[in-house]
Amino acid sequence: MAKNIILKKTDINKSENKIVYLQETDGSLNPYFNENLFVQYDIDLNNIPESILNISYVANVYPICWFLGATLKVKTLDKNFFLSIEKVKHEFAKYYPEILTKKSQLIVENLEVITYDSNLSAMLFSGGVDALYTYSRLDTDEIQLITIHGADIEIDNTSQWEKVQEVNRKSPLTLKNTKYFLRSNVRDFYAFKVEKLIYNNTQDWWTLLQHGLSLTSLLAPIAYKNEIGKVYIGSTLDISKETMPWGSSYIDNFIAWGNTNVIHHGQEANRFHKMRLLCDYFEEKQIPTPFRVCYHHLNTKLNCSQCTKCYRAIVSLIILGKDPREFGFEIPSKDNSVEIFYDKLIEVIQEQVFNQAVYFYWLEIYDEMIKRETKPFIFHDTTLEISKLEAIKNLLTQLQTKPKSWKNIRRGIKSAIRTSWFRLQNQFRN
Numbered sequence: 001m002a003k004n005i006i007l008k009k010t011d012i013n014k015s016e017n018k019i020v021y022l023q024e025t026d027g028s029l030n031p032y033f034n035e036n037l038f039v040q041y042d043i044d045l046n047n048i049p050e051s052i053l054n055i056s057y058v059a060n061v062y063p064i065c066w067f068l069g070a071t072l073k074v075k076t077l078d079k080n081f082f083l084s085i086e087k088v089k090h091e092f093a094k095y096y097p098e099i100l101t102k103k104s105q106l107i108v109e110n111l112e113v114i115t116y117d118s119n120l121s122a123m124l125f126s127g128g129v130d131a132l133y134t135y136s137r138l139d140t141d142e143i144q145l146i147t148i149h150g151a152d153i154e155i156d157n158t159s160q161w162e163k164v165q166e167v168n169r170k171s172p173l174t175l176k177n178t179k180y181f182l183r184s185n186v187r188d189f190y191a192f193k194v195e196k197l198i199y200n201n202t203q204d205w206w207t208l209l210q211h212g213l214s215l216t217s218l219l220a221p222i223a224y225k226n227e228i229g230k231v232y233i234g235s236t237l238d239i240s241k242e243t244m245p246w247g248s249s250y251i252d253n254f255i256a257w258g259n260t261n262v263i264h265h266g267q268e269a270n271r272f273h274k275m276r277l278l279c280d281y282f283e284e285k286q287i288p289t290p291f292r293v294c295y296h297h298l299n300t301k302l303n304c305s306q307c308t309k310c311y312r313a314i315v316s317l318i319i320l321g322k323d324p325r326e327f328g329f330e331i332p333s334k335d336n337s338v339e340i341f342y343d344k345l346i347e348v349i350q351e352q353v354f355n356q357a358v359y360f361y362w363l364e365i366y367d368e369m370i371k372r373e374t375k376p377f378i379f380h381d382t383t384l385e386i387s388k389l390e391a392i393k394n395l396l397t398q399l400q401t402k403p404k405s406w407k408n409i410r411r412g413i414k415s416a417i418r419t420s421w422f423r424l425q426n427q428f429r430n
Contacts, residue, residue, distance in 0.1 A: 003029055003070040007057055010050050017041045021057040029070060034191050037061070039184040039218055043225055051076040051112040052224045055257050058085065059217035060186055062106055063209055066092070067197035069102035079111040081220075081257035088213060088254045095245035096198070097422035118229025118259035122146055122222065124215055125179075127168055127292035129313070130234030133274040134265045136281040141176035144226065146219055149183035151211065152295040159300050164292060167302060173282075173289045180222055186214045200415050202357045212248025216255050216262045223260040231262045238270040241360070272364040275316045290328025305330045308352055311345055312361055315392065319365065321374045331379065338379045342388035349395050359399055366396035 009022040018040040025033060039056050054077050065072045066089060085106070093100045123138070125131045125145035135143070147168055149161045165181055168174065187206055194205050201208065212233060219231050233252055242250060252264035269277065282289050293313045294303035303310050314324045314331070325331055332341050353362055370393070378385050 002026075003068060004073060005029060005061060005065060005070055006073045007054065007061075007075065010053050010057070012045055012053070014045060017043060017045050019045065019053055019056075021054075023057075023061070026070075029068065032064060032068070032191055032193050033189060035185065035189050037185060037189040039182060039186075041182045041221060042180055043222060045221060048221050048224055049076075049078075049112060049114060051078045051110070052114060052220050052258065054078075055081050055220040056184070056214075056217045058106065059213045060189070060210065062104075063089075063092075063213065064190065064194055064197070065104040065106075066099040066102060067096075067104075069104055071105040071107060073107045073109075075108070076110040076112055077108045078114045078220075078257045080114070081217075081255075082106065082108060082111055084254055084256040085213075088251055091251045091254060092209065093426070097419060097426055098199070100426045101422060114224070114258040116224055116259055117227040118223075120144065120226060120228050121230040121232065122219060122226070122228045123232035123265075124148070124219070124234070125168065125174070126152060127164065127171075127290075128234075129271060129274050129278065129291055129293060130236060130266060132278055132289065132291065133269065134232055134234040135174065136278055137266070138232070143232075144178045144180065144222075144228065145174060146180045146182065146222060148215060148218060149181065150186055150188070151184075151215060155183065155185050155188055163300070163302060167290065167292065171289060172287045173285065182218060182222075184218060186210070186218070199418065207247055208245055209247045212252045212264070213255060215248075216252060217257075220257050220260070224258060229259055229261065231260060232265045233262060235264055235266040237267070238273075239267040240270070242267070270364050271312075271361055272316055272368050275313070276320055279317075279320055279322055288326055292328065301330075302328045303330075306344075308348060308356065311348055312365065315345070315365055316368075318377045318389070319368055319374065321377050323377055323379075333379065336380045337384065338381075339384060339388070342385065342392075346388070346391060346395065349392065354399065362396055363399055366393065366399065369393045369396070 003026050006024040007021055008024045011020045011022055018038060020036050020038045022036055037057055037060055054074055058074060058077060062072050062085060089099065122144040123134055125147050147164065149155065153160050153164065168179060195201055198205065198208055216231055216233055222228065223231060233248060236248055237244065237246055250264055252262050255262040290302055291313055292302050293309050294307060296304045296307045310329060314329050317324045317327055331338055334340055353359055376389055
């Protein structure tokens with residue numbers, strides 16, 4: 001029996017600049033969706049072709065169809081994006097070969113060739129390390145900066161979103177850049193059942209499949225309206241990790257629509273290297289710039305300074321000889337001692353880092369610690385703080401020889417056999 005998802009209407013609320021994609025779904029597919037996808041902009045949506053407006057919907061829903069073996073039906077779509085998302089699908093099939101056996105389809109009644117001037121550039125700008133690094137390499141006041149609510153900040157978390165908008169608008173570094181802010185339920189419109197579509201899911205749908213395609217596609221109406229030819233998205237991983245399945249990597253470079261191309265930027269540097277270069281860049285510019293690395297749901301500040309992402313950034317800055325307090329972080333102290341900070345950090349490493357799928361970020365930090373290229377930043381007590389850093393280094397040493405459990409070994413073997421089987425099937429089909 002055919003499984004269909006149909007975009008019945010692209011509903012535009014012009015007074016709110018909001019698009020709601022009203023879809024009709026076969027009953028068996030209803031459990032995969034919570035609500036209709038929406039996107040709200042701070043630009044006028046008048047005179048933007050529906051074939052451009054539909055790009056965000058297809059980018060977020062069609063990948064779900066890949067795993068369901070479902071057909072997605074849309075009335076109109078930009079032809080360039082139609083061609084590009086099929087290329088993206090085949091690139092993802094290198095990691096998930098089963099999707100080519102599922103026979104999913106994207107059926108469009110009217111493929112429209114959209115053209116427009118494309119002399120300008122834009123980039124996704126969260127204020128985090130990857131985004132700031134891309135901005136520093138481009139180093140221009142002319143690039144337009146787009147920040148999205150609903151990606152790393154939950155759609156209902158208005159206090160943190162307001163804080164981010166305030167910081168991005170007032171940052172001396174990007175004061176002259178044109179900025180846009182939009183919001184979308186891209187991480188909430190689908191149900192948890194979607195997570196189960198990825199075999200042996202070690203992360204989440206957003207991380208492994210969705211975010212590169214989703215975030216860049218949300219910029220399509222802005223690109224059309226503002227004559228943007230290049231959309232930059234900062235890399236999460238460096239090129240040495242290109243063989244890892246990840247939702248935003250070199251695959252982003254296949255995304256295109258109208259006269260716009262997406263550029264995945266920054267794979268030449270890992271996270272620690274980016275922070276080193278950024279510190280040099282800020283010093284050269286003589287503009288103090290905070291990082292926004294924290295996405296903790298309870299955070300009401302720029303950074304909570306207590307989650308693993310915050311701790312990674314804080315430790316990196318300390319190793320680079322920089323005071324984390326100058327970059328948007330708070331360091332607890334008592335009686336002119338930061339011992340309570342270091343003790344908590346060591347506790348977090350012991351209890352959380354060894355269980356994280358992304359513990360390789362800590363290995364990057366470890367590699368820099370053993371190089372000793374710079375003197376670490378000292379808050380108060382050199383002897384105490386150096387001993388704590390040594391304790392952290394010794395803890396991270398264990399990550400180098402982290403043994404795999406038999407459960408993980410068996411899971412890996414089963415996964416490899418499964419992947420080989422689907423690749424073999426695809427070879428016979430071709």
